[in-house]
Amino acid sequence: MDEQDEQEEELYEHFRFTADKGQALLRVDKFLVDRLTGASRHRIQQAAEAGYILANDKSVQSNYRVKPLDVLTIVLDRPHREVDILPENIPINIAYEDNDVLVVNKPSGLVVHPGHGNYTGTLLNAVAWYLKDDPQYHTTDPRLGLVHRIDKDTSGLLVLAKNPEAKTHLGTQFFNKTTKRLYWALVWGNVKDDEGRIEGNIGRNPKDRLLMTVFPPDSEDGKPAVTHYKVLERFGYVTLIECRLETGRTHQIRVHAKHIGHTLFNDARYGGDEILRGVEGSKYKQFIQNCFDLCPRQALHAKTLGFVHPRTGEAVYLDSEIPEDMSQLIAKWRNYGAGADAC
Structure with missing residues (x-):
């Protein structure tokens, strides 16, 4: 998630659509592009590759054919809440960094992402400060940032993506269980x-x-x-x-x-x-x-x-x-x- 949570990696529903009874078979990326304001088909395809598009609660690729009464949901790794992630000068231990990825060795006691009553003092607030001079990094862009999570009181390594291509690539690796x-x-x-x-x-x-x-x-x-x-x-x-x-x-x-x-x-x-x-x-x-x-x-x-x-x-x-x-x-x-x- 996320151990997911330790990953687990808890996903939060952002959008839900139910296909009509008379829905003709249609690729899911085409189905969604007409219903999501401001979303390009390419961006929808990237979301599908990262496992963020579900049909009847199962992850699908962009070539999935929508059928009558299908329930389509878009999930992301952050709560559906507009949160301004303000830069905060919180020390972080950088284990690895380049132009595409940032790996942090998180201490125990540090919440990873704002939400559920913890809207400041989180790892993402610290990262926002650390990357505040990087014009490519925007804290509220879901195409960037956390690829997975660990619990507040679990310590250890976390990877963040600095650009959409890295987020999609790394997200696919976690989805396909090829990370170590x-x-x-x-x-x-x-x-x-x-x-x-x-x-x-x-x-x-x-x-x-x-x-x-x-x-x-x-x-x-x-x-x-x-x-x-x-x-x-x-x-x-x-x-x-x-x-x-x-x-x-x-x-x-x-x-x-x-x-x-x-x-x-x-x-x-x-x-x-x-x-x-x-x-x-x-x-x-x-x-x-x-x-x-x-x-x-x-x-x-x-x-x-x-x-x-x-x-x-x-x-x-x-x-x-x-x-x-x-x-x-x-x-x-x-x-x-x-x-x-x-x-």
């Missing part, structure tokens, strides 16, 4: 297998819309999601794992990890801020509290990002250091596992 993304996560429990695959549709929890949940892979609920994991280090009551995303759904790693009984450490939204494994006693409770204080967010970091450069066609592969809060947390558990007095 690896996350490091500290999870509760001793993960049994050294590596594994988690599959299960991810959708809104019907009992709590703020939470995502897992549905069976063959379910009509949610969207298909696959996460691959590999154990990096075991500490007894917690395990450090590496996750590779095959899809990018909202909260994907967090929800899949909880689904297999290994909730992310200190993930408050999904119950990881409670003691889920370990021994009884005040000393252990104090140790866990110290760990929570040391890393006061879910222990999840988007460590690597790989993609094909939209202009040169060359492979770009970036790796980021584990941030200090999570690095110290891992060291604390390593000492505890070694029998040291970690409190």
Whole structure:
């Protein structure tokens, strides 16, 4: 989205059209160009290539033939709300930059995009400041900017496009799942297998819309999601794992990890801020509290990002250091596992 959210990558509906009962078969780009004021057919085709045009809730290409009573929607990776993204002098860590792309190593606690009560102090406000002298970059142009997202309290690498061609090219890579993304996560429990695959549709929890949940892979609920994991280090009551995303759904790693009984450490939204494994006693409770204080967010970091450069066609592969809060947390558990007095 966006882990999508961790991508996931939540999409927001901007326009909806329902074809008439007597609608003749017509290419979707031709259908939409007559209904969208100021949109060229080429721009509509770019949106389709990036996966932003849906027919009956399924992504379609520009040559899709609209049929009677088809429901056509245009979705974008930002809420349908006019928001002036004002430049704000917020420090950002640039991992890579050229004339086409900007890769940022986002710290935890920084909201990516304005919305839902956070209309200032976001990553895009910081980028607006950083690129304020670039005449090609306009913060409100949906053809530029974020290609994917990660959660506020997840740290790590994010790529932004500086021009429409880069946004379309990179968006297509994410849609076709050809990017390479690896996350490091500290999870509760001793993960049994050294590596594994988690599959299960991810959708809104019907009992709590703020939470995502897992549905069976063959379910009509949610969207298909696959996460691959590999154990990096075991500490007894917690395990450090590496996750590779095959899809990018909202909260994907967090929800899949909880689904297999290994909730992310200190993930408050999904119950990881409670003691889920370990021994009884005040000393252990104090140790866990110290760990929570040391890393006061879910222990999840988007460590690597790989993609094909939209202009040169060359492979770009970036790796980021584990941030200090999570690095110290891992060291604390390593000492505890070694029998040291970690409190």
